[in-house]
Amino acid sequence: MSKEITVVQCIIQFLETKGIQSIAGVPGGTILPLYECLAASKIKHVLARHEQGAGFIAQGMARSSGNVGVVFVSSGPGVANLITAIADAKRDSVPILIFSGQVPTSLKGTDAFQELDTESMVTTLVKKVYSIEDPKLIPMVLNEAYTLACEGKKGPVWIDLPKDIQTKFISFPTFSKGEKEFQGSQILTSLLNPNGNQIGAQPFKKFYDEFANLLGKSKFPLLYVGGGARKEYKQLREFVKLHKIPAVTTLMGLGIFEKNDPMNLGMMGMHGTIAANEALGKCDLLIAIGVRFDDRAIGNKDTFCPNAKIIHIDISANEIGKIKQPDLSLQRDIADVLPFLLEDRFIDVIDKGGFNNEESLSQIEKWKRIPEIHPAKELILSLASTIPNQNHFILTDVGQHQMWVAQYYPFAKPSQWITSGGQGTMGFGLPASIGVSLANPKTPVYCFTGDGSFMMNLQELATLREQILNVKIILMNNRHLGLVKQQQDLFYGNVYSGSEFHFHPNFSVLCEAFGIPYLLWEKDQNNEMLEHFFLLEGPSFVEVNVPSDWGVYPFVPGGKSNQEYILDLVRT
Incomplete structure (x- = not known):
């Protein structure tokens, strides 16, 4: 049986059904109706001392738990103060739901007290921003926004709420405490799964065969992994061990491989290890997984991996070919792909290609012995x-x-x-x-x-x-x-x-x-x-x-290739 509830009651009930335990925020006049409703909930509110702090607190909850973080702020300066933390979340694919207060609809566009055009300010910093004008749409918006934040390439989603809209009544079902799914309208699946191919479909089989053929012919393959591959680290460790393929990681991919793993060359890029950066200059096949070829990792894009064919697997179509055009690519969650790369038939295809990278592994050992003393x-x-x-x-x-x-x-x-x-x-x-x-x-x-x-x-x-x-x-x-x-x-x-x-x-x-x-x-x-x-x-x-003359070395200057690193100016 349905009953009338306010928009803010709907929001709090929705967050409760999603298992949200804590919300970070800083209240102000335009968000007080939502705070009044939050007071009656079991969800804990963490009062930050600055909205940027609230945004990073929500990030910490999301990054460490894998769940969506939630932050509440008021309009105007509350929104402006939060922007830095949300820009950070977007770049690192952290799922955050932001609820901001806004001046009443009758005052929008009048330069009212603490009014800012939130939608235009944040639109490039989030996956999507919703400026609510029709209260009846809030159930659909909540469902869509939550799913958008945590599906595909994760990221922040912003909901801007005029103060008068927050107190409007809508007709909506109540929720049982154990309910897992919110009873709202259906999510727009086109937003969430632009590539509808199933894992066993022909496009994947072609990719799978070409991957195995390229690897089978390679004499110096190198795995390049980043933050998008973190969750599948156990299978990646198995893949590297099984095929004896050396690996480099980005800053966000640290920990995917154990520090003492002989196949782990360490962090690549501006402050990467000698072995990692030298290997990038010599490899003939680069297998890029969950990475976006950012400038701090690859250095000069025109001289990056000059001898290598590139295979790129990423969950986001926007990242494939954005910086480096791959020879072979697949838009897919790596969790869907790795089991196939560990199968016996994949190994058989590699073996038929005469795969042998012993010479490259010997060269890597020589690079590893170059001292990096600091x-x-x-x-x-x-x-x-x-x-x-x-x-x-x-x-x-x-x-x-x-x-x-x-x-x-x-x-x-x-x-x-x-x-x-x-x-x-x-x-x-x-x-x-x-x-x-x-x-x-x-x-x-x-x-x-x-x-x-x-x-x-x-x-x-x-x-x-x-x-x-x-x-x-x-x-x-x-x-x-x-x-x-x-x-x-x-x-x-x-x-x-x-x-x-x-x-x-x-x-x-x-x-x-x-x-x-x-x-x-x-x-x-x-x-x-x-x-x-x-x-x-x-x-x-x-x-x-710490002495002020300690630097960070190796150091690859901006615009240089990863092999043009500096080891000097290390002082003790």
């Missing part, structure tokens, strides 16, 4: 040795600390590693760590940050303390914007314009103000104290002083 490696490994157990999350902000962690931390699996990739957003780490801990309250979270990044969202220390979450902040303090200074060292004659902080906060006093335990740590001098500190319940803060 004091940051010892520092990161020393910190990693004090972290109590394998079951934890590692997050970073953006900067030199991020690259050092990416280069040296021994990730056990890809889900353990969370960072801002495509957008490279400073200020990501602290609020995202809060979201991760909210979604995984029993799992310790370690957030590596820098003095530049941390200051961009430090207000969320209040949120962290309020929630009493098990987040350990490791601040690597070099008193500079390190990556900016490094480029000024290399290309701008050591002119440190705008990269040096001339005032240095006392972080121990800051932590005292927020009621968070603080420790100043020096490598090898108080490791037992650090281990004990990490075992404390609740949040804690560790400061590590």
Whole structure:
């Protein structure tokens, strides 16, 4: 039996049926009807201290759980403050539902107090934006928006709600507590499955046969995997082991292969390993899975893998051929493809082609023996040795600390590693760590940050303390914007314009103000104290002083090929 409910009641009931446990947000006048309804729900609200923080908290929940994150903000400055976090989510394919307040429909277009044209501002930053004018459409919008956020290439979806629309009554069925599906109108399947071919259909068989033939003839195949392949890491490990195909990963693909796997050449690109970048220059077949050929990974696109045929598998048709035109491609979730690549008949076709890459594997071993010595490696490994157990999350902000962690931390699996990739957003780490801990309250979270990044969202220390979450902040303090200074060292004659902080906060006093335990740590001098500190319940803060002349190397300058890396200027 149906009854009349308000639009906001419909929204909250919908989120409850989808199993949403927590919502991050900052209220304001135009979103208060939704907040009033939320107060009667069992869904927990996490009050951030800034809308950008709320967006990253929602991201942390989504990135670590695989579920859709939800954020509420008010109109005008609330929307504007949230945009950075949503742009970050779009680039890294993070599923977020955003509900923003808007001025009443009668005031739209009049420059009313806290009015912004939300739809035009955010349309390029989300998969879709809905500006609600007809309250009767809200059930269909909710169903479609949720599915759009978490199907295919995931990403944020925005729903803008005028204040008067929120309180309108609509006729709609009630929901039972155990109900899994929302009783709304059907989703537009054309949005979700543009390629209707079934996995056993002719187009896939042709791809499968051509893949096996190319691999069978290859003498130097190389697997190039990224964030889109993270969920299938176990099968990818099996594929690499079975066929003895070396692999390189992007920043977002770290952890797909174990650090000590002989087939793992490590991270590629601007700060990639020598072995990974040299292999890219010599391979004759590049198997690209769940990647988008971004500039930080491939360097100069015109000189990238000059001798290789390219196979590209990705869930998004937009990524295939966008940067590099493949010789063979398939738009498909890798989960659908990998089982076929592990079958005996696939191996038989490869063997018939005379597959033998022993010579290339010998060359890779020579590249691996080239020393990559950096004091940051010892520092990161020393910190990693004090972290109590394998079951934890590692997050970073953006900067030199991020690259050092990416280069040296021994990730056990890809889900353990969370960072801002495509957008490279400073200020990501602290609020995202809060979201991760909210979604995984029993799992310790370690957030590596820098003095530049941390200051961009430090207000969320209040949120962290309020929630009493098990987040350990490791601040690597070099008193500079390190990556900016490094480029000024290399290309701008050591002119440190705008990269040096001339005032240095006392972080121990800051932590005292927020009621968070603080420790100043020096490598090898108080490791037992650090281990004990990490075992404390609740949040804690560790400061590590780092010399400002440490750079991140290897380093591939912008516009250069991945083989034109710099190993100099490494100072101890």
